[in-house]
């Protein structure tokens with residue numbers, strides 16, 4: 347009899363463990379919805395309810411025995427209590443946990459859905475005015491934390507527990523593994539970051555091929571502007587994007603495409619398309635339970651995830667061809683570019699136990715560099731042109747400086763930077779007012795922590811509101827004005843101002859391409875001003891607003907301008 351009882355208890359234990367495991371597998375969503383502790387309790391309650399169900403539906407013999415031993419009533423009471431506990435937890439999850447920053451909490455699984463048509467950027471500013479420098483907004487299941495103060499952001503982004511990226515699949519182009527540099531964490535991220543920075547240093551600054559590439563592309567760009575310089579209103583030529591893309595190609599694979607190469611056109615179209623598929627593809631990251639409700643083929647189609655997968659694979663095919671060609675022609679004594687350097691690392695480190703250099707990672711790294719280095723720099727240059735066309739006095743001053751420092755037909759180098767303080771001021775002021783990366787690039791808390799006196803739970807998404815800082819009167823006098831002079835001291839020398847300026851972010855994940863982007867902006871903008879005057883067509887106005895709908899990336903609105911060649 348005692349043997350049988352023991353056997354039945356053992357069986358029950360096994361059942362409990364099985365049911366607990368099956369619930370735990372699905373715990374990701376619960377954790378996002380309820381938080382770590384509460385989700386464990388939910389899993390526990392569901393497990394016990396599952397067990398009582400299992401036992402009550404087990405063999406008639408056993409059930410009869412149970413009825414005899416404990417009575418059916420007892421099971422029902424336990425079940426009722428557990429359902430009660432579950433409902434209580436659900437109710438509690440409607441309530442914002444204590445200690446979190448103030449802000450929008452909303453409903454479990456859905457988050458806070460605003461009942462307003464105000465643009466998202468305006469809502470974020472309103473929240474800043476209402477709650478101060480740190481607030482939350484639960485979007486779907488994602489707890490978003492917004493920071494609006496320079497020091498707070500510096501503190502957060504230098505903390506080891508706030509270096510990770512969110513677990514969003516769209517962030518890594520739907521690649522399963524966390525590879526490359528933008529969306530990876532920990533050892534893989536650090537190794538790739540160091541490697542990329544070293545490459546940019548070796549290839550870029552001072553002497554090198556990358557400076558030559560910027561010069562080549564600038565000359566080609568001037569040719570395209572020249573074609574446009576006939577008084578006819580036209581948008582900034584697309585050749586600007588191609589020039590920037592070619593500079594990344596030079597850095598990665600030591601090559602540049604011609605402007606009319608169909609492969610370059612196709613590559614451009616695909617990268618643009620990939621960027622635009624982001625918005626929808628991110629939906630399941632914010633509402634992960636959609637994956638349980640909607641069959642994957644439908645969800646993937648509606649959210650453009652299929653499109654993203656397709657584009658990514660086609661882009662990777664470009665890189666695959668380059669990598670294969672590099673493998674065949676690699677000379678270890680004379681590495682030509684980033685791919686060569688990476689292939690050498692693969693070979694050198696293949697026997698090291700913590701090696702992260704693998705081919706699959708190289709694909710992700712290249713994709714990251716195109717993604718981060720192309721649209722950002724090209725759009726910043728268009729913003730610079732828009733501001734100079736609007737603020738004609740600033741354009742005139744910049745032209746005067748360039749004429750004085752650079753002999754006609756000469757392109758600037760980094761050595762000229764110190765002699766071009768007004769140009770530097772225009773570049774800085776453009777980066778400030780345009781605030782392209784308006785909310786920075788999201789970080790995620792890797793453990794429960796505190797910031798600004800509030801609890802930041804593990805998994806919370808941290809966003810730096812660069813745009814409000816760049817437009818805050820706390821840091822800037824007349825912040826709404828485009829005023830390059832604010833960057834100059836009384837002697838007209840360029841004066842770097844760090845506080846309240848973070849177009850490339852701050853902290854340990856600060857942009858790795860900052861040096862390259864600045865160099866491109868210096869060389870290209872000074873060349874344009876040396877050769878052309880850019881104006882708004884008579885009777886027209888030029889909007890300095892961004893394309894609505896994306897508060898994270900401030901895309902300029904495509905508009906016509908008049909380009910006039912200077913004598």
Ligand code: HEM
Pocket residue numbers: 503527528529539594714715718719720722723726782783786787788849850851852854855856857858859860862863
């Ligand atoms: C004007 C142009 C650019 C702007 C405004 C810009 C801005 C940014 C910002 C705000 C971040 C986020 C940093 C953080 O997470 O805290 C970032 C990261 C990054 N940027 Fe840029 N960027 C520009 C150009 C470039 C270029 C030219 C490259 C390289 C070719 C590049 C490569 C990267 C990479 C790889 C990261 C990820 C760094 C990491 O996660 O450790 N960026 N950039």
